[in-house]
Amino acid sequence: MVTAILNPLVQEVLDLIGIFAFALSGALLAVRKRFDVVGIAVLAEVTALGGGVFRDLVIGAVPPVAFTDLSYFTTPLVAAVVVFFWHPRLARIRRFVLFFDAIGLGVFCVAGSIKALNFGMHPLAAIALGAATAIGGGAIRDVLAGEIPALLHPESEIYAVPALLGSGLVALLAVLGALTPITSAFAALLAVVVRLLALRYGWRAPLARGGSSL
Structure with a gap:
């Protein structure tokens, strides 16, 4: 069994950063x-x-931490308040x-993969669950x-691929015994950079040839 040994505090910090960032994106879309x-x-x-609730249900971490740790539930509310009282001008919200x-x-994608590995999941399953954690809420x-x-939109820039890259790197580092807070941060940065580059340059997944004629 491959495990991803990280300080529980590091795991929680990763979760809360992701929660706050995703909550901001959700609240900003609601404003738009x-x-x-x-x-x-x-x-x-x-x-x-x-995404985190889905992951926890799959790996058997019940009840999900979102319902047992008050900080997980209140952090999105803080983000919602921030957005409600202070948000960019309407033309800039999408960005x-x-x-x-x-x-x-x-x-x-990093936090999800680490938690899945720590619950005894195979590295391949941990990659899938890390990606699901990342894209489920969106x-x-x-x-x-x-x-x-965005995961399904044919005109959307690649969305699942960056999450799979970050999750895959976490799993590889765990197998090699090289997973640390620093390398975990690098895996997260890899996913963020690939996603932002996809948005900047319009990278899209290939479509099936001739699909429109079916």
């Missing part, structure tokens, strides 16, 4: 959609916690949504906001 304060709070919560979403993606956010999830 003209949701009221309740809608902003709901979108912040589900974006921040959706901020994508930026914070990229940060959350990078941090969550997918729920987009569905509730009436948008096609």
